[in-house]
Amino acid sequence: MPPCLFNWNATTESGAGSFDSLRLCPLPHGELSHIADKTTREWIFAWLKDPRAYAASATMPNFLLKDEDARDISAFLIANSTPVRGDTIPISSVAQKSAPDPQAGASVYGESFCASCHAVQNAAGNLVGGDIGPELTRVGSKVKPEWLQAWIRNPRIYDPRTAMSHYRFNDQQADVLTGEICSRVDPHRKQAHIFTDFHSGYAAHIAGLHRQ
Ligand code: HEC
Numbered sequence: 001m002p003p004c005l006f007n008w009n010a011t012t013e014s015g016a017g018s019f020d021s022l023r024l025c026p027l028p029h030g031e032l033s034h035i036a037d038k039t040t041r042e043w044i045f046a047w048l049k050d051p052r053a054y055a056a057s058a059t060m061p062n063f064l065l066k067d068e069d070a071r072d073i074s075a076f077l078i079a080n081s082t083p084v085r086g087d088t089i090p091i092s093s094v095a096q097k098s099a100p101d102p103q104a105g106a107s108v109y110g111e112s113f114c115a116s117c118h119a120v121q122n123a124a125g126n127l128v129g130g131d132i133g134p135e136l137t138r139v140g141s142k143v144k145p146e147w148l149q150a151w152i153r154n155p156r157i158y159d160p161r162t163a164m165s166h167y168r169f170n171d172q173q174a175d176v177l178t179g180e181i182c183s184r185v186d187p188h189r190k191q192a193h194i195f196t197d198f199h200s201g202y203a204a205h206i207a208g209l210h211r212q
């Protein structure tokens with residue numbers, strides 16, 4: 001089933017789309033009710049403007065939204081997001097404290113067969129891996145590191161219905177894996193938590209693509 005963010009209902013009374021008419025669809029890939037724990041308005045904005053700029057495998061259509069509509073929708077989703085179980089997702093006490101060790105992270109990724117469900121683009125631009133979960137080529141530009149660390153430790157805390165396996169990683173494994181996955185960023189954009197301006201970084205890159 002395709003990953004999709006929402007159903008867009010463009011047949012409002014005025015005949016134009018409006019974010020009031022937004023309906024959240026039963027998502028094969030994801031739980032939107034806690035989306036602010038996971039990602040940023042900036043990422044949602046850029047995704048809405050051009051899903052394929054983020055993931056070559058994206059099947060969500062490009063709705064050719066105007067900037068203001070994409071801004072309204074991303075703000076709407078963030079505003080309606082509730083924190084997972086009260087305040088925050090539990091974070092390991094060792095999270096982000098040790099220096100990233102990409103090689104150790106890559107080994108845990110390989111040994112855990114993450115690629116049986118997730119694809120990444122190789123140097124030639126081909127997708128390699130399964131398609132049960134979303135593509136992870138640039139996921140470090142999407143998810144917040146603390147969310148990622150919690151997701152890797154137990155995805156069911158965030159989404160009880162997820163198809164992703166609950167690995168019982170120890171602190172060190174979870175830490176190196178988080179570090180490795182955080183490093184998978186879009187070269188035009190850095191980590192999810194760094195950007196605060198709709199028009200900076202990734203969004204500006206997308207705007208540039210549209211002008212070409
Ligand atoms: C059995 C299939 C499966 C395996 C194995 C699996 N995942 Fe997932 N993963 C999923 C699915 C499906 C989702 C999307 C969320 C959902 O629909 O539940 C997901 C979501 C994710 C996300 C969030 C991606 C995004 O764009 O929102 C990350 C990061 C992730 N997985 C990392 C991993 C890592 C690291 C491993 C190995 C330790 C792994 N996954 C193993 C199925 C899997």
